[in-house]
Amino acid sequence: MSPNASPVSLTRYLIEEQREGRIGPNLRLLIEVVARACKSISIAVGKGALGGVLGDAGTAGEASINVQGEAQKKLDVLSNEILLEANAWGGHLAALASEEMDHCVVIPDEYPRGSYLLLFDPLDGSSNIDVNISVGTIFSVLRCPDDIATVGDEHFLQPGTAQVAAGYCTYGPSTMLVLTIGNGTHSFTLDREIGSFVMTTRGMRIPEETREFAVNMSNQRFWEPPMQAYVGDLLAGTQGPRGKDFNMRWVASMVADVHRILTRGGIFSYPLDAKCADKGGKLRLMYEANPMAFLVEQAGGEASTGRQRMLDVAPTGLHQRVPVFLGSKREVQAAVGYHTRHDMGSAA
Numbered sequence: 001m002s003p004n005a006s007p008v009s010l011t012r013y014l015i016e017e018q019r020e021g022r023i024g025p026n027l028r029l030l031i032e033v034v035a036r037a038c039k040s041i042s043i044a045v046g047k048g049a050l051g052g053v054l055g056d057a058g059t060a061g062e063a064s065i066n067v068q069g070e071a072q073k074k075l076d077v078l079s080n081e082i083l084l085e086a087n088a089w090g091g092h093l094a095a096l097a098s099e100e101m102d103h104c105v106v107i108p109d110e111y112p113r114g115s116y117l118l119l120f121d122p123l124d125g126s127s128n129i130d131v132n133i134s135v136g137t138i139f140s141v142l143r144c145p146d147d148i149a150t151v152g153d154e155h156f157l158q159p160g161t162a163q164v165a166a167g168y169c170t171y172g173p174s175t176m177l178v179l180t181i182g183n184g185t186h187s188f189t190l191d192r193e194i195g196s197f198v199m200t201t202r203g204m205r206i207p208e209e210t211r212e213f214a215v216n217m218s219n220q221r222f223w224e225p226p227m228q229a230y231v232g233d234l235l236a237g238t239q240g241p242r243g244k245d246f247n248m249r250w251v252a253s254m255v256a257d258v259h260r261i262l263t264r265g266g267i268f269s270y271p272l273d274a275k276c277a278d279k280g281g282k283l284r285l286m287y288e289a290n291p292m293a294f295l296v297e298q299a300g301g302e303a304s305t306g307r308q309r310m311l312d313v314a315p316t317g318l319h320q321r322v323p324v325f326l327g328s329k330r331e332v333q334a335a336v337g338y339h340t341r342h343d344m345g346s347a348a
Helices: 010-019 025-051 074-087 126-131 217-222 225-235 254-264 285-298 329-347
Strands: 093-098 116-124 135-143 165-171 175-180 185-191 196-201 212-214 267-270 302-304 324-327
Touching (some): 025 074, 025 116, 025 135, 025 165, 074 093, 093 285, 116 285, 175 254, 212 254, 254 285, 267 329, 302 329, 324 329
Parallel strands (some): 093 116
Antiparallel strands (some): 116 135
16 A cells, blocks of 8 residues: 555445445445454454463363364463354354364354354464464355255355455554455554554465475475475475575464465465374364465465365365465466376376
């Protein structure tokens, strides 16, 4: 956004999109409610140790464990409660699903039922909370199927192409909301003085080429052969088949890594490995991979499992996991090519 341009708030942007017929009033209100919840989470994250919200959740020295089998942080639980409470009564949702809960939560009968479903990872990268590294909230919005008496987990199992909106909020030096409603990917920065998200980039674009990759190298020994070959060629630099030097960046917070890629390019990879092969992958399709894939594609990038376009994956479970490759178009295509050639060679 030009420093001399009139600032565009998130509310103004959404109203303009509604006037253009791209979203309806209920979706606009839903996004605004999620944004307000993210502001509350930002405040809690910002207080850190002063707010007594650091460390593991649980009692008597025993960490609370979520449905994923992971130790919950206090801020995981608080962020989840903030999003649940904020969205329970607005009348725009039929049900919500969270990475932190076994099953979806249906909007209580005492509140009006809406026509959308909301999925969210309330605090991605929460293992970084105690060391003051950026964390974030990821969300995805689907339409609730018509003519159903009771919403269940099965109604959330829609491919990524069915998403009507997706976004994330990153809590770092500044709090930023990155959003798509299928008409480009746009970033908004929280102006703490006025308490509003203000557009700072309209139409984010990921460069097609890159020299940066993000991956957890500590898992290298567990990777499949095509991933071993791909990263080996990246590390070979100018002397290798790729003919250029690559730098590795790894925050271990998906929101932070993807935000960097949306801002300046790169590829984020969390491939299939021997440790997570029985689960199908590490990252969750519905809460992490699909919303990030939607944002990346709307910014001119690509997203894949290594063998299939991410948004085309047919979900089989609310907490389904998948391998993830997303970011700069040419580099994602290169990574997928290694997997394709390996699979064809194995089948020959």
